[in-house]
Amino acid sequence: xxxxxxxxxxRARWLLIAALTLLAAGAAGITAKLLPKHxxxxxxVVINSQYVNPVTGAQMQGMLLPAYLNTxxxxxxxxxxxxxxxxxxxxxxxxxxxxxxxxxxKNAGTIQEWLxxxxxxxxxxxxxxxxxxxxxxxxxxxxxxxARVTNAFLDAYVQTNLALKTGPAQHTAQWYxxxxxxxxxxxxxxxxxxxxxxxxxxxxxxxxxxxxxxxxQALVTQQALAAAQNYGDLSKAQxxxxxxxxxxxxxxxxxxxxxxxxxxxxxxxxAQTEGANNPQYLSAQAEVSSLQQRLNQxxxxxxxxxxxxxxxxxxxxxxxxxxxxxxxxxxxTDNTLKAEGQFLVQQVANAQRIYDATLRSYQDSELQxxxxxxxxxxxxxxxxxxxxxxxxxxxxxxxxxxxxxxxGLSLALLLEQLQRxxxxxxxxxxxxxxxxxxxxxxxxxxxx
Numbered sequence: 348x349x350x351x352x353x354x355x356x357x358r359a360r361w362l363l364i365a366a367l368t369l370l371a372a373g374a375a376g377i378t379a380k381l382l383p384k385h386x387x388x389x390x391x392v393v394i395n396s397q398y399v400n401p402v403t404g405a406q407m408q409g410m411l412l413p414a415y416l417n418t419x420x421x422x423x424x425x426x427x428x429x430x431x432x433x434x435x436x437x438x439x440x441x442x443x444x445x446x447x448x449x450x451x452x453k454n455a456g457t458i459q460e461w462l463x464x465x466x467x468x469x470x471x472x473x474x475x476x477x478x479x480x481x482x483x484x485x486x487x488x489x490x491x492x493x494a495r496v497t498n499a500f501l502d503a504y505v506q507t508n509l510a511l512k513t514g515p516a517q518h519t520a521q522w523y524x525x526x527x528x529x530x531x532x533x534x535x536x537x538x539x540x541x542x543x544x545x546x547x548x549x550x551x552x553x554x555x556x557x558x559x560x561x562x563x564q565a566l567v568t569q570q571a572l573a574a575a576q577n578y579g580d581l582s583k584a585q586x587x588x589x590x591x592x593x594x595x596x597x598x599x600x601x602x603x604x605x606x607x608x609x610x611x612x613x614x615x616x617x618a619q620t621e622g623a624n625n626p627q628y629l630s631a632q633a634e635v636s637s638l639q640q641r642l643n644q645x646x647x648x649x650x651x652x653x654x655x656x657x658x659x660x661x662x663x664x665x666x667x668x669x670x671x672x673x674x675x676x677x678x679x680t681d682n683t684l685k686a687e688g689q690f691l692v693q694q695v696a697n698a699q700r701i702y703d704a705t706l707r708s709y710q711d712s713e714l715q716x717x718x719x720x721x722x723x724x725x726x727x728x729x730x731x732x733x734x735x736x737x738x739x740x741x742x743x744x745x746x747x748x749x750x751x752x753x754x755g756l757s758l759a760l761l762l763e764q765l766q767r768x769x770x771x772x773x774x775x776x777x778x779x780x781x782x783x784x785x786x787x788x789x790x791x792x793x794x795x
Contacts, residue, residue, distance in 0.1 A: 356763050357756075364755030368748050375747020384735035388493035389484040390501045391726040394419065396479055416474045419481055419723070422511070423472045423504050429463035431503035432496065438462045470500060480726060490731040497729035508721050516716035523709035530705055534698040541691040548688075603641055610635045 357364065396412055422428060438444050439458050448458045455461045472483040483500060487493040610631060617628040 356759055359768075360759040360762065363762075364752065364759055367755035367758065368751035371751025371754065372744045372748035375750075376744040378738075378743065378747075382738050383488050385486050385488060385738070386490040386493045386732045386734075387484050387486045387736040388490065388497040388729040388732055389482060389727075390497050390729040391480055391482040392419075392501070392504070392723050393726045394479040394481065395722045395724060412479065413476055416479070416481060419508070420472045420474050422507055423481070423483055423500065424467060424470065425507070426460070426463055426467070428500065428503045428507050429466050429470075430459055431506065432466055432499040433459050433462045435499045435503060436495065466496065466500075470496075485729075486736065490733075494729040494731045501725065501728060505721075505723070505725070508723055509719065512721060513716045513718060516712045516718075520709060520712035520716050523705060523712055526705055527702070527709055530698065530702045534695070534702050537691065537694040537698045541688070541695050544688050544691055603638060603645055606638050610638050 394412070394416060433439060439462060444462060445458065448455070448461055451461060456464075466485070469486045470483065471485075472481065474481050483497070485493050485497040485500065487496060613631050617625065617631050621628045
């Protein structure tokens, strides 16, 4: 059948097609009016792409945001979230829901799972590549019920999202808590071994570095100074005499020498003018003898002091030499013990570092497990809708009319095949194969 034949069939059977189209459109409109209304409540959340974890400091990468939004949408439509909604709304305790569940086949699962599946069948989630907003909606015959279920999904999603972030942190913190006990025991064992070693040898093993050699360096410096002092004192003691510098520089010796020189000059003058038995001469002679004796005593005292100083410096130098040798021996002993106990010191240091690192990780995990912050914020909660979203009469009528039109065309073509009629000249030529000789037009009798 060509296009002309198809149009001729439509013209011949247009009443049938129109009747079926109108009948289907009317039936659809009446059905839409009779069916119960459906109300859709919506809520939305926004994902903060600039969110920084307050514990780890990690920030979401922008290139991962589309995949992250899809992941959040899957969390919203997950069976676990729906089961939380069932528990929040206590739907399993509703007698009406229990009656509906009783009519289900035995393979429907538990009533909670069946209700969760029923909720998910009417729950829709929408994401967009142009923004960070996730919107979701639930459709029900009661507007209040639609808003209540939508908000329950929102609350369950927030709880699930938070649990997904804090749950692994809680498990990690528990694992670290067990590890801390083991590492603390190992640290205490290493410390006990080190303390026992130090008590046994009477030393304190610490990493002093250069500080350990400072006392020895001080003693060596003092020994050098004492040796120089002793050398000077010995040199002075070996060259003692009347004209020694220490003797000459002594103020008492200088005063006595001056007085002696004056007394000797006076005695020489009296010797020239007076006789040997003159009282003044005898007095001057006695004074010279006294001053000479005092001078000799002072010189001897100075010499004795120099010798004593040489002996003291010699003793001091000897004591410092002994102290240096003792300090050297002590340092060698400490270094030997330190070398022997370095393994124990290193064990304690390693155990302490591992324990400190584990403690920091445990504290971070414990803090993160108690965090109530997520990268999701509620943008809007659901409210009871004022107008229904379906069924829509106009759309139902249009769909019914389209279905009736298709049914009418199909029925017209079927009848045309069952009751074949010639409707054009071309069909006569095609059916008979004879050439066309002429056309006879049918006119109404009233026109004759």
